[in-house]
Amino acid sequence: MALTGAVRVTDSRESPAPPRGPRRGDGRAATAFLLPGAIGFVAFTAFPILASLVMSFYDWPVLGAPSFVGLANFAELFTTDPVFKTALLNTAVFVLLYVPVNIMVSMGLAVWISPRIVGRRYYRVLFFVPAVTPMVGNAVVFGLLYTPRGLLDSVSQTLFGVGAPNFLGSSTWALPAVVMMSVWQGFGYNLLVFSAALDAVPPSLTEAAAIDGAGPVRQFFSVVLPLLSPSLFFATVLTLISSFQVFVQPYILTGGGPGNSTTTLVMYLYQSGFQNFRLGFASAIAWVLFVIIMVLTAVQFLGQKKWVHYDQ
Amino acid sequence: MAPTFSRRQLLGLGGGAATALALSACGGGSSAGSGSDSSATDLSWFMWSASTAEVDAWKEVAGIAGEASGSTISFQTAAWNDYWTKLTSQAASRQTTDLVSIQSLRAPQFADLFVDLNDHLPAMGVSESDFDASILDALKVDGKLVALPYDFGPLVVFYNKTAFEQAGLPLPTAGWTQDEFVTAAKTLTKGNTYGFFAGAVPDSIIPWAMSQHGVQAVTADGALDLDNDEWRDTLNWYRGLITTEKVAAPIPAANSQASATNQFLAGNAAMNIDGPWSLINAKATADFEVGIAPMPVGASGSRTVSAGSGFGVSAAAEDPELAAKAVAGLTGVEAETYLGEQGRAFPARTAQQSSWYEGNDLGDAQQVIDAMIAASEPFRATAKWTQVNNEWAKYAVPAFNGDGSVDDFIARVMAQA
Numbered sequence: 002m003a004l005t006g007a008v009r010v011t012d013s014r015e016s017p018a019p020p021r022g023p024r025r026g027d028g029r030a031a032t033a034f035l036l037p038g039a040i041g042f043v044a045f046t047a048f049p050i051l052a053s054l055v056m057s058f059y060d061w062p063v064l065g066a067p068s069f070v071g072l073a074n075f076a077e078l079f080t081t082d083p084v085f086k087t088a089l090l091n092t093a094v095f096v097l098l099y100v101p102v103n104i105m106v107s108m109g110l111a112v113w114i115s116p117r118i119v120g121r122r123y124y125r126v127l128f129f130v131p132a133v134t135p136m137v138g139n140a141v142v143f144g145l146l147y148t149p150r151g152l153l154d155s156v157s158q159t160l161f162g163v164g165a166p167n168f169l170g171s172s173t174w175a176l177p178a179v180v181m182m183s184v185w186q187g188f189g190y191n192l193l194v195f196s197a198a199l200d201a202v203p204p205s206l207t208e209a210a211a212i213d214g215a216g217p218v219r220q221f222f223s224v225v226l227p228l229l230s231p232s233l234f235f236a237t238v239l240t241l242i243s244s245f246q247v248f249v250q251p252y253i254l255t256g257g258g259p260g261n262s263t264t265t266l267v268m269y270l271y272q273s274g275f276q277n278f279r280l281g282f283a284s285a286i287a288w289v290l291f292v293i294i295m296v297l298t299a300v301q302f303l304g305q306k307k308w309v310h311y312d313q
Numbered sequence: 314m315a316p317t318f319s320r321r322q323l324l325g326l327g328g329g330a331a332t333a334l335a336l337s338a339c340g341g342g343s344s345a346g347s348g349s350d351s352s353a354t355d356l357s358w359f360m361w362s363a364s365t366a367e368v369d370a371w372k373e374v375a376g377i378a379g380e381a382s383g384s385t386i387s388f389q390t391a392a393w394n395d396y397w398t399k400l401t402s403q404a405a406s407r408q409t410t411d412l413v414s415i416q417s418l419r420a421p422q423f424a425d426l427f428v429d430l431n432d433h434l435p436a437m438g439v440s441e442s443d444f445d446a447s448i449l450d451a452l453k454v455d456g457k458l459v460a461l462p463y464d465f466g467p468l469v470v471f472y473n474k475t476a477f478e479q480a481g482l483p484l485p486t487a488g489w490t491q492d493e494f495v496t497a498a499k500t501l502t503k504g505n506t507y508g509f510f511a512g513a514v515p516d517s518i519i520p521w522a523m524s525q526h527g528v529q530a531v532t533a534d535g536a537l538d539l540d541n542d543e544w545r546d547t548l549n550w551y552r553g554l555i556t557t558e559k560v561a562a563p564i565p566a567a568n569s570q571a572s573a574t575n576q577f578l579a580g581n582a583a584m585n586i587d588g589p590w591s592l593i594n595a596k597a598t599a600d601f602e603v604g605i606a607p608m609p610v611g612a613s614g615s616r617t618v619s620a621g622s623g624f625g626v627s628a629a630a631e632d633p634e635l636a637a638k639a640v641a642g643l644t645g646v647e648a649e650t651y652l653g654e655q656g657r658a659f660p661a662r663t664a665q666q667s668s669w670y671e672g673n674d675l676g677d678a679q680q681v682i683d684a685m686i687a688a689s690e691p692f693r694a695t696a697k698w699t700q701v702n703n704e705w706a707k708y709a710v711p712a713f714n715g716d717g718s719v720d721d722f723i724a725r726v727m728a729q730a
Contacts, residue, residue, distance in 0.1 A: 171714075256706060260707055
C-alpha cells in the first residue's frame, strides 16, 4: 500500500506531462526485460499447471491413450480410495508437528546467538549447514542413525541399558522420526531470517523497556517478538507451504511405510503417477494439495492483520 | 534518445534470445530419443548403471553393437531407481530412446512400450535356442517378445564362509536342509551379528515359498495369489526367523532392499538371498570369504526363481529394423563374452556363461549356479508388479517385525492384484 502511494507521488511530481516517445520506449524495454521471466513462467509454471488440471479430468495412463472421465478421479479420492485419507492425515500430522517445532527451534537458536556472544557468525554458518546440504544425503545419514544397532540405538543401549525403538520400522515412531530429521534439515533457513530480524531490532527500545523495569522475558515477548512478527509471518507461511509438500524425507527414509504410516500426499502422488502409472489420478491429488495450500495461505494472510505489525 | 533505447532493447532482447536459446536447448535435450536432427544410423540407448566402471563397460558394448549393426549408438544412463522414474516420464511424453533396457520383472508393466521382437528375429539373425529358456520366457508377455536377455540368474544363498568356519559349522552344500539352515543361523547369531538377513521385498521370500511349497507369488496363469495356506505357512515361518528364532534382525524400514547386500557385506548378517549378478562385487568388497549355496531343501525340494534383464526396441523408434539389429549386437556373442569376462553380467547366452566363470575365477560357483538354474522357474510378475512390490515392502515391515499380522499383510498385498 505505502509503496504504491510513494510511486504515485513521484510520478505526479517528476512527470507532469510525459512526452509520448519515452513512455512507449519504457514499455518496450519493460516488455523486453520481462520477456525472459515471462517465457520461463509460461513454459515451466503456467503450462504444467494447466496441463495437470486438464489431466486430472482424464484417466491418463503412462502407456496408451487417455480417456476423459470428468470428476471421477476426485470422486475416487474422496470416496473409495483407501490410501488418500491416510496420506492426508499423515500430511496434516506432519505439518502440525513440523511447523511449530521448526519455528520454535529456529527462533530459540536465533535468540540464543543474537546477543553479542563470541563467534556468533560461526554459529550462524554452523546452523545453516544442514539447510544447504542435499536432503537426500541427510536422509541417508539419518537412516543409518535410526536403524537398529545404529548410533541412536547404541547410545541408548550404553546410557540406559535399553535399546532405542526401531524408529523407521515401527508404525508409531516412523512419522515422528521423519519430523525430527526434517526439523534438523530445515531450521537453519528460518534461523537466518530470525537472526537478521533480531539484528534490526533497535537496542534503544529494549533499553527503554529495561529502564521501565521489564525483565529479559518480558522484553522478548512484549517488545522483540512484536517487532519480529513480519519475519515470523514470512517464515510461517513458507514453512507451512514447504511442509505440505514433504516428499524426499519419507521417500528416502521409509518408502512411505511401515504400512502407510509415512505416506504423505506428495509421496502418494509420486507413487500414483510414476509407479502405478495413473497420471490423471496423480494430477487430481496435486490439485487437491494445491487448493489446501492456497486456502491455508489465504487464511494466514487474512489473519495477519491481527498479529503482524509492519510499523516500528 | 536512440542510443539509450537501443541499449535497453538490446539488453532485453539479448536476455530474451538467451532464454529462447536455453529453452530450445532444453527441448532438444529431452527429445534426445526422437533423433530428429540426427543421421539415419544414429540410435539412442537407455540403460541403468551404478558406477563409472559400469558406464565404461556399457559404452564398450554400445560400440560392439554399433559395429555389428552399422549404427552409432549414443548411451544414456541413470541409477537403478531413477531409471524407472525416467523411463516412465519418457514413456508418458512419448520420448523414449530407440533401445530400451528392461528387467524381466517389469516386462509386463512396460510391455506396451516395446515392439514385438518375434517379428524381427529372422532379420536379426538370432536363434532363440542360444539363450537360456527361462529368462527368454520371462521376457515374453502374452507371447510378445519384449526384449532379448543379456543376463539372468537364479536367487541363491550367499554365505559368510569365514564365519561358518570360525563357528565350526559344516559349509552348506547341495542337499542341505532348512532345519540345517535354521541351526546354522542360530549358531551364527551372537552379539551384533545375525545368522540371516530377512528382507522386505518379494525376492527375499519367493525362493523359500518355492522350496517349501513349490509356489510363487504369481501363478502360472499370471494371477497374484498369496491368499492360500502355502503362502500363509511360508510367511509365518519367515516372520518366525525374526520374532521367535531371532536369527534375523527386525526389518529397519520399508525401503531397505539395498541394505540386505550391505548388511551381508559388512558381516552383520551371515547369510542372505542374492543372485549371481552380485557375486563378483561381493567377493571383491567383503573382507571375509564369500560362498554361495543352493536353497536349503524344504518340503518341495531345493527350488528357486530366476530373473534377469534384456534390451528391446521402443515402439517409438524411427527405424525399428535397425534398432532390432542393434539389440542383436547388444546381446550378441561378442558383447556377452565381454560382459561375462568383465564380470558385468552372468550371460543369458548359455554358451558364453563359461566366460563369466573363467574370466572371474569362479569355477567353484559353477556347480551351485548350474544346479539352481536347473531347479528354477522364471520369476513371474504381473503388470502391476511395482505396486505389489511397494505394498509388499510397506506391509512386510509390521508383519515380519511382529507388530502386524500375516493375514493383514496378505490382504493388503492382494488388494493390488
